[in-house]
Amino acid sequence: MNQLTGMILVAGSSPSTTNIHYLSGFTAPDSFLYMKTAQGGLLVVSAMEKGRAIKQSTPGTQIFTPADLGLKGKKAWNKVEQIRILMEIAQLRRILVPVDFPAGLFHALEKKGFKIAIERKAICPERKVKDKAEIAKLRKSQQAAVAAMKSAISLIGSAKIGKNGHLFIEKEFLTSEKVRQLIHKTLIDHDCAGIETIVAGGDQGTDPHERGHGPLFAGQSVILDIFPRSEKTGYWGDISRTVCRGPASAELKKLYNAVKAAQAVALRAVKAGVCADEIHGLCKTVFEQRGFETKEVDGAYVGFIHGTGHGVGLDIHELPRVGASGETLEPGNVITIEPGLYYPGLGGVRIEDTVVVTESGYRYLSACPKKFELL
Amino acid sequence: MNQLTGMILVAGSSPSTTNIHYLSGFTAPDSFLYMKTAQGGLLVVSAMEKGRAIKQSTPGTQIFTPADLGLKGKKAWNKVEQIRILMEIAQLRRILVPVDFPAGLFHALEKKGFKIAIERKAICPERKVKDKAEIAKLRKSQQAAVAAMKSAISLIGSAKIGKNGHLFIEKEFLTSEKVRQLIHKTLIDHDCAGIETIVAGGDQGTDPHERGHGPLFAGQSVILDIFPRSEKTGYWGDISRTVCRGPASAELKKLYNAVKAAQAVALRAVKAGVCADEIHGLCKTVFEQRGFETKEVDGAYVGFIHGTGHGVGLDIHELPRVGASGETLEPGNVITIEPGLYYPGLGGVRIEDTVVVTESGYRYLSACPKKFELL
Structure with a gap:
């Protein structure tokens, strides 16, 4: 960072975590992905969490580990790859993300040519x-x-x-x-x-x-x-x-x-x-x-x-x-x-x-x- | 959201909150902005928090309320405006943001023509x-x-x-x-x-x-x-x-x-x-x-x-x-x-x-x- 550059940080928790808890019934201490579709939810969790996710998640939620998505080694936790495969599974062309979505991942998805838009309204108004x-x-x-x-x-x-x-x-x-x-x-x-x-x-x-x-x-x-x-x-x-x-x-x-x-x-x-x-x-x-x-x-x-x-x-x-x-x-x-x-x-x-x-x-x-x- | 669109959510807390705590000494339950520059930190807090921020923050931290930045009414908590003014005060041309920065704000800054880049390395390796x-x-x-x-x-x-x-x-x-x-x-x-x-x-x-x-x-x-x-x-x-x-x-x-x-x-x-x-x-x-x-x-x-x-x-x-x-x-x-x-x-x-x-x-x-x- 040079004299002309500032680093901006925003304090605050991640509302997405409780939205996922609400939508899927599942919560975990680590970072993980959830995709909401018109047909139901898709969840990507570690092998360690799979059993608990199956027990706790709401009916209709599909649960995957990186291995289930065919992702191994260094690619296993590459979220861009996870999202690409989830979109294939759910036959989706476009994705929406909430305002609190991580900018790093948003930017990576944009650069890879994903059709991505930001939803500025509440993600779960039903809450x-x-x-x-x-x-x-x-x-x-x-x-x-x-x-x-x-x-x-x-x-x-x-x-x-x-x-x-x-x-x-x-x-x-x-x-x-x-x-x-x-x-x-x-x-x-x-x-x-x-x-x-x-x-x-x-x-x-x-x-x-x-x-x-x-x-x-x-x-x-x-x-x-x-x-x-x-x-x-x-x-x-x-x-x-x-x-x-x-x-x-x-x-x-x-x-x-x-x-x-x-x-x-x-x-x-x-x-x-x-x-x-x-x-x-x-x-x-x-x-x-x-x-x-x-x-x-x-x-x-x-x-x-x-x-x-x-x-x-x-x-x-x-x-x-x-x-x-x-x-x-x-x-x-x-x-x-x-x-x-x-x-x-x-x-x-x-x-x-x-x-x-x-x-x-x-x-x-x-x-x-x-x-x-x-x- | 139609049949072709999925909504992606990522669970996880905001590391930026503890980074701000580390860099500025200040923490608060609400969302707030911190800008790290080569000359020191700039903090934007509510009028209610100003006294506490002055007491708790590390020497050299400049503390502003929206009113101090000349922002009133609906604009007071517009973070794009806050960042624009902080950049003027610190005479900056470019900003960096961490990977967990909110995508909504990142996208808004990009659209307004800010020179913005994502820092993929740890923000506070000194921690x-x-x-x-x-x-x-x-x-x-x-x-x-x-x-x-x-x-x-x-x-x-x-x-x-x-x-x-x-x-x-x-x-x-x-x-x-x-x-x-x-x-x-x-x-x-x-x-x-x-x-x-x-x-x-x-x-x-x-x-x-x-x-x-x-x-x-x-x-x-x-x-x-x-x-x-x-x-x-x-x-x-x-x-x-x-x-x-x-x-x-x-x-x-x-x-x-x-x-x-x-x-x-x-x-x-x-x-x-x-x-x-x-x-x-x-x-x-x-x-x-x-x-x-x-x-x-x-x-x-x-x-x-x-x-x-x-x-x-x-x-x-x-x-x-x-x-x-x-x-x-x-x-x-x-x-x-x-x-x-x-x-x-x-x-x-x-x-x-x-x-x-x-x-x-x-x-x-x-x-x-x-x-x-x-x-």
């Missing part, structure tokens, strides 16, 4: 609508999240208040880390894994991506945001509560009540046929009416600084978005409703539930009480 | 050599892995042997799931997360990607493969042990001893200047000499069916590979040495340690005893 089996899986993960939430709130509620408002459990500081450990252990008891769980008190809670660290204090809002993934099914749960050990200031209570009111208004609006953006708009109105402004202060945004929610499934963030998506809710959508307000100096509040959209409204995946002050 | 600070982080994760391994082995060792060889703890079946739960909880106590941990007994252990499920039995080999990621640093640890509760058959002991011997031979060969492939070859020779063949049986491979090891760092699998890489080991490489043998009907054995390559040999990141039979 937005969950069937009964998926809702049962999501409910299990949400139940794990609720159990972990209850354990965390009960720990914070049982903390002693010491000098300078420090919270104590058995004479040791109660920290974000200790609460997070309890949450993660509770999730493990429910066959789920929690990563990047948020336990953020005071000003830490005003940065939605701050996980939280160090001692917790009485009289401050503590945001708990728990999003476990089932180790068995791959489906996620998502819940947030905000609590305050000991009495909260009048101002902080006003903040909490505004978020609680906004969430209630948003939930009441959830039903099939409603535009998701409208729900976001309702939250904004509640905050404006109560005098909680969203604005830039010293280059950072305060107030209601994120969307109202998102779909949950095999990805923790998936469609439909509840914000600026322009999408209409459908029965079987599983979405979070999670308004929040963030003001450095005062604190952050977020209240989040995950619900199933129905014809007439919504159902909680798993209910969990909402209580701010733990006195 | 292979760890400095002292990195080795300290890796050691912490490895210590967590060893602590979890000891807790798991002690649990299996304390199990009662019941009817049909079933293992029991307090009158309940000891299952892979229960051992995994204990491992994950121990990792949490060490600020690490474990996902997909392997506790696979008997024939389950002969499929290296089977995590293991259901009751464990006396007299069978149980593979324990623990690879925690530090929640604080992002660095991984990696260790495997194989144990057998109660006496093992002579055949199973022979299998274990072959793997133990291969690992010892491989470890003795580790030092700077050695070709990694040679180490893999030494393991193969030990197995061949002891009569353990690697071959295809009914379409599946048995014997020594994977490489001898891999680098460990911000990714659990990174360079250098210890197998068919052709790479020469350097001081500061952190690699696993993990030969294994797998024969359905008999069982699987894998023994793995993670070591730092030195001029004269290697150092364990954290030592852990090797004992097969738990009598």
